[in-house]
Amino acid sequence: MKQKKLAKKAAEIANALEREYPDAACSLEYMKPYELLFATRLAAQCTDERVNKVTPELFARYPTLRSFAEADTAEVEGYIRSCGFFRIKARDIVAAARMLTTDYGGEVPDSMEELLKLPGVGRKIANLILGDVFGKPAVVVDTHCIRLTNRMGLADTRDPAKIEARLREILPPERSNDFCHRLVLHGRAVCSARRADCGACCAAQWCDTGIKTP
Numbered sequence: 616m617k618q619k620k621l622a623k624k625a626a627e628i629a630n631a632l633e634r635e636y637p638d639a640a641c642s643l644e645y646m647k648p649y650e651l652l653f654a655t656r657l658a659a660q661c662t663d664e665r666v667n668k669v670t671p672e673l674f675a676r677y678p679t680l681r682s683f684a685e686a687d688t689a690e691v692e693g694y695i696r697s698c699g700f701f702r703i704k705a706r707d708i709v710a711a712a713r714m715l716t717t718d719y720g721g722e723v724p725d726s727m728e729e730l731l732k733l734p735g736v737g738r739k740i741a742n743l744i745l746g747d748v749f750g751k752p753a754v755v756v757d758t759h760c761i762r763l764t765n766r767m768g769l770a771d772t773r774d775p776a777k778i779e780a781r782l783r784e785i786l787p788p789e790r791s792n793d794f795c796h797r798l799v800l801h802g803r804a805v806c807s808a809r810r811a812d813c814g815a816c817c818a819a820q821w822c823d824t825g826i827k828t829p
Contacts, residue, residue: 618785621769622785622786624767624768624769624821625769625794627818627821628767628818628821629790629794631818631821632794632797632798632800632801633793633797634817635797635801635817636796636797636800636801639792639794639797639800640747641796642664642667643655643658643663643666643667644671645670646674648744648748649680649683649715650670650674651743651744651748652711652736652740653683653711653712654666655739655740655743656704656708656735656740657669657670657695657698657708659700659704660700661699665698668697669695669697669698672694673691673694680712680721681712681716683709684712684713684715684717686709686712688705688706688709691705691708691709695708706734707734710734710735711734711736714734715733725745725748725749725751727741727742730744730745738756738775738776739755739756739757739775742756742779746795747792752783752791752792753791754778754783754786754791754792754795755795755796756775756776757795757799759798759799759801759802759803760782760795760799761773761775762802762806763806764778764781764782766806766811766822766823766824767821767822767823768824769782769785782794782795801816805817811824811828
């Protein structure tokens with residue numbers, strides 16, 4: 616019964632977010648699948664806005680996957696320094712480019728198992744690629760997703776793997792990817808880390824925090 620109630624709550628919230636944010640899309644800018652892969656790696660502990668300022672020059676300097684694979688890591692560091700943790704990110708990007716070139720024929724793989732083999736790729740990045748590039752059901756658990764699902768009462772843990780499993784249980788597969796994108800938009804606009812603006816929330820009547828807020 617609890618599962619059914621959660622699924623109904625999730626459906627109502629998903630409907631409200633869909634009405635509020637009809638255009639659900641990743642805010643990272645890219646033209647090629649591997650560019651989204653690298654941009655997402657840069658976005659770790661960095662804003663998408665900052666990444667979008669960095670990637671045009673980065674992708675212009677390295678216009679092909681092979682050019683990334685042959686890049687000097689120290690030079691890549693110079694382009695991405697403002698994204699933070701630039702040394703390990705540069706190392707992962709160059710290593711991933713080499714692996715994609717040598718092991719995958721220059722193509723980004725379309726399975727969770729293969730994506731997780733790439734340097735610097737965890738489930739969050741892999742799910743984003745599967746959902747946005749390949750149109751497969753995906754659950755991207757980022758900081759917005761963790762914060763909002765807990766406030767809403769859809770999850771009671773901050774463990775990304777457990778939240779992903781819960782959302783897969785209560786959301787229809789075809790809605791999961793867009794739902795996660797809309798949580799990001801809602802987290803930026805209304806339900807921020809600083810405070811939940813329940814008076815401005817389109818889903819307040821189904822949200823545990825919204826229900827408790829006078």
